[in-house]
Amino acid sequence: xxxxxxxxxxxxxFLTYTGFANVTPGHIVMILVGLFFIYLAIAHEFEPMLxxxxxxxxxxxxxxxxxxxxQLGIYEEGSVLNILYQGVTQGWYPPLIFLxxxxxxxxxxxxSNPKLMLxxxxxxxxxxxxxxxxxxxxxxxxxAAAIGIIGGADGPTAIFLSSKxxxxxxxxxxxxxYSYMALVPVIQPPLMRLFxxxxxxxxxxxxxxxxxxxxxxxxxxxxxLLTCFLVPSGLPLLGMLFFGNLLKxxxxxxxxxxxxxxxxxxxxxIVLGITVGASTQATQFLxxxxxxxxxxxxxxxxxxxxxxxxFVKFFNLFLKxxxxxxxxIGNAGVSAVPDSARISQIIGLEYDPTNYLLMHAMGPNVAxxxxxxxxxxxxxxxxx
Amino acid sequence: xxxxxxxxxxxxxxxxxxxMQAQRAAFLRFNEVLVINRDNFMDDYGQKHPWVEIxxxxxxxxxxxxxxxxxxMNNPKMYPVPKGxxxxxxxxxxxxxxxxxxxxxxxxxxxxxxxxAEKSNFLALFDSDGRTLxxxxxxxxxxxxxxxxxxxxxxxxQKRLAEEIxxxxxxxxxxxxxxxxxGQIPPGMTKSREVTPSxxxxxxxxxxxxxxxxxxxxxxxxMTITAMGVVFIALIIxxxxxKQVGKTAVSLSRQRAMKASGLSKEQAKEHAxxxxxxYAVIAMAIYEATESVHDDENTVLTIKNVARNxxxxxxxxxxxxxxxxx
Numbered sequence: 001x002x003x004x005x006x007x008x009x010x011x012x013x014f015l016t017y018t019g020f021a022n023v024t025p026g027h028i029v030m031i032l033v034g035l036f037f038i039y040l041a042i043a044h045e046f047e048p049m050l051x052x053x054x055x056x057x058x059x060x061x062x063x064x065x066x067x068x069x070x071q072l073g074i075y076e077e078g079s080v081l082n083i084l085y086q087g088v089t090q091g092w093y094p095p096l097i098f099l100x101x102x103x104x105x106x107x108x109x110x111x112s113n114p115k116l117m118l119x120x121x122x123x124x125x126x127x128x129x130x131x132x133x134x135x136x137x138x139x140x141x142x143x144a145a146a147i148g149i150i151g152g153a154d155g156p157t158a159i160f161l162s163s164k165x166x167x168x169x170x171x172x173x174x175x176x177x178y179s180y181m182a183l184v185p186v187i188q189p190p191l192m193r194l195f196x197x198x199x200x201x202x203x204x205x206x207x208x209x210x211x212x213x214x215x216x217x218x219x220x221x222x223x224x225l226l227t228c229f230l231v232p233s234g235l236p237l238l239g240m241l242f243f244g245n246l247l248k249x250x251x252x253x254x255x256x257x258x259x260x261x262x263x264x265x266x267x268x269x270i271v272l273g274i275t276v277g278a279s280t281q282a283t284q285f286l287x288x289x290x291x292x293x294x295x296x297x298x299x300x301x302x303x304x305x306x307x308x309x310x311f312v313k314f315f316n317l318f319l320k321x322x323x324x325x326x327x328x329i330g331n332a333g334v335s336a337v338p339d340s341a342r343i344s345q346i347i348g349l350e351y352d353p354t355n356y357l358l359m360h361a362m363g364p365n366v367a368x369x370x371x372x373x374x375x376x377x378x379x380x381x382x383x384x
Numbered sequence: 385x386x387x388x389x390x391x392x393x394x395x396x397x398x399x400x401x402x403x404m405q406a407q408r409a410a411f412l413r414f415n416e417v418l419v420i421n422r423d424n425f426m427d428d429y430g431q432k433h434p435w436v437e438i439x440x441x442x443x444x445x446x447x448x449x450x451x452x453x454x455x456x457m458n459n460p461k462m463y464p465v466p467k468g469x470x471x472x473x474x475x476x477x478x479x480x481x482x483x484x485x486x487x488x489x490x491x492x493x494x495x496x497x498x499x500x501a502e503k504s505n506f507l508a509l510f511d512s513d514g515r516t517l518x519x520x521x522x523x524x525x526x527x528x529x530x531x532x533x534x535x536x537x538x539x540x541x542q543k544r545l546a547e548e549i550x551x552x553x554x555x556x557x558x559x560x561x562x563x564x565x566x567g568q569i570p571p572g573m574t575k576s577r578e579v580t581p582s583x584x585x586x587x588x589x590x591x592x593x594x595x596x597x598x599x600x601x602x603x604x605x606x607m608t609i610t611a612m613g614v615v616f617i618a619l620i621i622x623x624x625x626x627k628q629v630g631k632t633a634v635s636l637s638r639q640r641a642m643k644a645s646g647l648s649k650e651q652a653k654e655h656a657x658x659x660x661x662x663y664a665v666i667a668m669a670i671y672e673a674t675e676s677v678h679d680d681e682n683t684v685l686t687i688k689n690v691a692r693n694x695x696x697x698x699x700x701x702x703x704x705x706x707x708x709x710x
Contacts, residue, residue, distance in 0.1 A: 114626040121612075121619040128608035135604040141597040144604065207661050215626075215633050222625055230618050367619060374618045378611045383593055 022064035026282030034058030034277065040182060047182035047339070050155065053270055054178055057277015074278045085275045088170070091163045093272045094156030095240040100265025101156075101337065101369065102244025103257045107219050109363040112208035115315075116325070116360070120367025122311030123333025124375045126151025126304020130296050137292055142166055145379040147293055150177045151300030152372030153184070153336040157237060159276065161376045164384055171279040172290040176297035178276070184339045187298070188305050188331045192347055195309040196327045200316075201351040203326040205360050213251065220245040227374055233384075234377025241373065301334065308333035308364065325360075332361040335368035409451060409511050411442035413519050413541070415479060416534030416565070416585060417507065419499045419527040425481075425581040427494070433485035434499040435581060436507060440474040441539030447473045448480060450512035455497050460510045460517075463488065463495040477538070481582045501527060521562070531566040532579045537586050 015021055037055030041048040060081070065072055071079040087093040110116055127148045134144035146166035149158045150173060158177040162170040180187065220242035228235050247257040279285075309330035316324045328348050332340045344361035416437040418424060426432055436453075440446045449472035454462035465472055469492045474480055483490075486498040499505045508520040523533050536545065536557045545561050556572040557563075563570075565577045565585070580587070601607055641647050 111626055111630065114623045114630065117619040117623045117626075118616070121616045124615050125608075125612060128604070128612055132604040132608060135602065141594050141601075141604075141607070142591065145607075209630075209634070210663050212633050212637065215629055218629055219626070222629070223622060226621050226625060227618050230621070231614065370622070371615050371619060374615050375611060378614050382607065382611070383591075383597065 017066050019064045022066055024064065024282060026286045027062045027064045029286060030058055030062040030280060030282045033280075034062065037179075037277075046185070047178070049269060050178050050273055051182050053273025054175065054277040057274040058175075058280050059277075060274065061278030061281050073281065074275065075281065075284070081275060081278050084271050085279060087268075087271060088159055088174075088275055088279070089163055089167065091160050091236070093268050094160035095236045096268045097156040097265060097272065098237050098373075099240040099244040099260050100268070102220070102241040102246075103248045103260035104265070105241075105245060105248075105337070105366055105369075106362070107216065107245065107366055108211040109208050109359050110366055111211045111215050111219055113206075113360070113363055116329075116363030117367040117370075118315065119308055119312055119325075119330055119333040119364035120369075120371040121333075123304045123308035123330070123335075123364070123368055124152065124371045125307035126153075126300045126302075126334060127372070127375050127379075129303035129307075130300030133299060134296055137296070139292075140166075142383045143169055145383050146170075146173055147296050148300060149173070149372070149376055149379065150180065150293075150297040151304045151334070152368075152375060153177070153181055153301065153304065153334040153340070154369060154372045155181060156272075157335075157372050157376045159272070160237060161379060164380055169289065169293060171276070171285050172287075172293040173297075174276045175280055175285075176294050179294075180297050180301045181336045181339065184301075184334075184336050185343060187301050188340060188343050189347055191302060191305045192309055192328055192331050192343070195306060195313070198351065200313065200327050201348065202355060203324050204352075204355055205326055205357070206323070208359055208363075213249065216249040217246070220249065223370065227370065231374050231377035231381065233381040234373050237373040237376065238370065241369065304334040305331045326355075326357055329357055329361040329364055332363075332365040333368045333371070335365065335372050337365050337369060338362065340368075341365040408442060408444060408446050409448070410518055411440055411446055411539075412448060412451070412474070412509060413439045413441050413535065413539045414507055414509065414521045415439035415538060416532050416580065417499070417505075417521070417523050418530070418532040418579065418581070419505060419523060420501045420529040420531075422529040424530045424532075424579060427483050427485070427490075429490060431485070433483045436482045436484055436495075436499075437479050437534070437581060438474070438482065438509065439479050439535075439539045440476060443476045445473050445475050449473075451518070452510040452512075452514055453482065453495055453497075454508050454510065455499075455506055457506070457508060460508065461514045462497060466492045479582050499523070528564075528566070530579065531564050532581075533562055534565050534580075534585045536561055536563050538584050 034055045034057075037051045037058065040046045041051035041055060061074060067073075069076075071077075071082075073079060074081040074085050076082055128151075129148075130151045131144045131148035134147045135141065139147060142165040146158075146162040146169055149161045152158065155174065155178050159170065159174050162173040166173070223245075224239060224242040227238050231238075244257070244260050247253045247260055309327050311333075312325050312327040312330040316327070319325065326344075326348065329341075329344045332344050334340055341358055341361035345356065345358040348355050348357035414436065417435070419434050421432040421434055424432060425435060438448065448465050449467040449469060451465050452461045452463060453465065454460050456462060472480070472492060481493060483494045484497060484499045485494050486496055487494050488496045502525070504525045505523040506520070507523065509518045510516060511518055527533065537548075540548075540561065542561055545557075545559070548557070549559060556570075558570065558572075563577065565579045567576050567578055569576045577585075597607065638649075641651075642649065
């Protein structure tokens with residue numbers, strides 16, 4: 001009899017440790033969000049490289065458990081997830097991602113037509129538009145800046161800046177940034193149609209000229225020196241971006257470039273995605289602030305896209321006939337490489353099946369990456 | 385010749401690395417000194433002595449072990465800070481406190497000199513070579529009991545103070561680098577200056593930059609205009625530079641074309657600004673011609689039996705395990 005009661009007692013204790021005993025409505029909501037992300041990635045192929053790790057990370061982060069010092073949760077010091085999460089909190093995953101992005105990006109389109117850089121600058125208005133709105137919603141300036149960077153449509157930059165300026169909001173900001181990046185094919189096309197006329201959508205742009213290797217080598221060196229002398233606080237991101245690009249373009253470090261754009265970026269993407277997802281524990285994540293951040297994130301994407309498209313229309317007023325830019329590439333200024341450039345191509349082909357905008361859109365697209373890193377550097381310099 | 389180059393390279397690297405080490409110790413600063421300790425901070429032995437606080441003004445950890453503290457410029461190696469004590473590693477923007485009790489047997493942080501209330505006290509910190517002066521301070525005579533003499537802001541020097549006064553209109557710390565921490569509120573300031581052994585001289589409880597933005601740019605318009613301006617300037621500079629680089633590249637390409645194939649200036653200009661698409665098409669055509677389209681196939685169709693000589697190395701009998709027979 002004693003033995004039986006001992007067994008029952010142990011079983012009862014064990015049951016208190018199970019997820020079923022500790023589950024809350026918040027956990028269920030977050031698990032559904034995680035499943036939705038996985039569904040979007042598999043069924044609609046929306047940014048699967050990001051949404052699968054993040055979605056699964058959300059599931060991992062929201063398995064309910066009893067806090068018994070077992071070092072399980074991502075916020076428990078010394079747990080495996082916590083150790084992996086250091087790369088996010090200390091901000092060293094994003095620069096490594098930028099290294100890989102640099103090593104896989106061809107800046108030829110931008111070098112051959114450098115005026116497209118200005119579109120990348122204009123689209124950063126999304127960041128500061130969201131900053132104004134966040135200030136209006138009573139967020140602190142540092143929090144508003146971290147929220148605004150969602151409009152840069154650049155996940156690593158968003159994580160980097162929020163880990164420095166508003167670590168408590170980082171989970172919501174990262175999830176929001178990646179979600180809207182995945183939803184670029186849904187958010188951008190209606191805005192692109194809204195702000196352009198049929199005539200503008202069929203503008204044909206000059207083919208970009210062939211760019212010499214010397215120019216490609218000069219670009220990352222000059223890019224680093226010029227941007228980082230102006231905004232040194234952008235150094236971690238811009239330094240690694242341009243370094244990765246030099247590895248690619250120098251032609252003598254092929255193995256390093258291949259590692260940076262292959263195994264390295266893949267490894268970091270996996271750990272970054274899974275830990276960012278796991279950081280959304282219901283207790284930390286389901287707050288009124290998170291809801292506001294999601295709303296502001298959507299608005300920042302809308303403003304960034306609109307600003308890019310409208311800026312091209314404005315810019316065209318000063319350009320000669322034959323040199324005009326198709327405003328459908330304005331949306332690509334928001335970064336989200338290369339999805340937003342792909343959207344320009346798809347929408348462009350809808351109106352003229354022989355007008356290929358992809359290479360032209362890659363110009364503002366990569367300029368957007370530089371622009372958002374510069375913007376992050378400015379915000380960091382002003383508010384950290 | 386090659387050997388000399390390697391030796392030169394290695395010696396340059398050595399000089400650079402030792403220079404870096406010295407540079408790191410150079411970030412140490414005398415930060416706060418209390419000469420008359422009547423009712424202030426106590427040491428581990430429960431006793432009150434004069435103390436000297438040293439601050440690491442760098443963003444990296446600095447080991448003060450091996451450096452020298454002295455009160456006499458003619459005897460720079462008066463107190464060697466012991467090496468091998470983990471506590472001598474000062475974390476970024478943190479402090480260590482030395483007790484001037486003339487009793488070094490009590491531990492690493494008890495020095496072999498003391499400070500005198502009746503006269504001025506000179507203090508110097510030398511690097512591990514015993515020759516390079518890192519920082520020095522003369523604490524003036526007339527010190528009051530339990531009132532410390534410290535830098536107006538942790539780790540600042542005269543240059544930094546001048547910069548702050550010039551750039552920051554809100555700076556209210558006055559024009560003195562060293563001030564008395566006597567518990568009084570200085571004119572124009574809201575906080576009193578308290579004695580702070582092993583702690584920041586100015587305790588930060590808010591982010592000044594964030595507070596400034598909250599106060600002066602509550603709607604975010606100023607930030608938006610400034611930051612968008614900087615983003616545009618950064619990319620306009622890049623645009624101008626690469627516009628020029630592009631022009632130069634096209635011009636060089638034109639000159640090369642003229643030289644190589646005797647083209648006229650106009651023909652060469654056209655050639656230099658050809659789109660990459662043309663090259664892509666040419667490359668594709670060459671590839672197709674040489675790789676994909678070919679008349680001679682590698683495989684041979686035949687009705688003849690293919691004769692293969694028997695070899696036990698390729699025999700299946702020897703490579704498959706036989707099942708046990710009953």
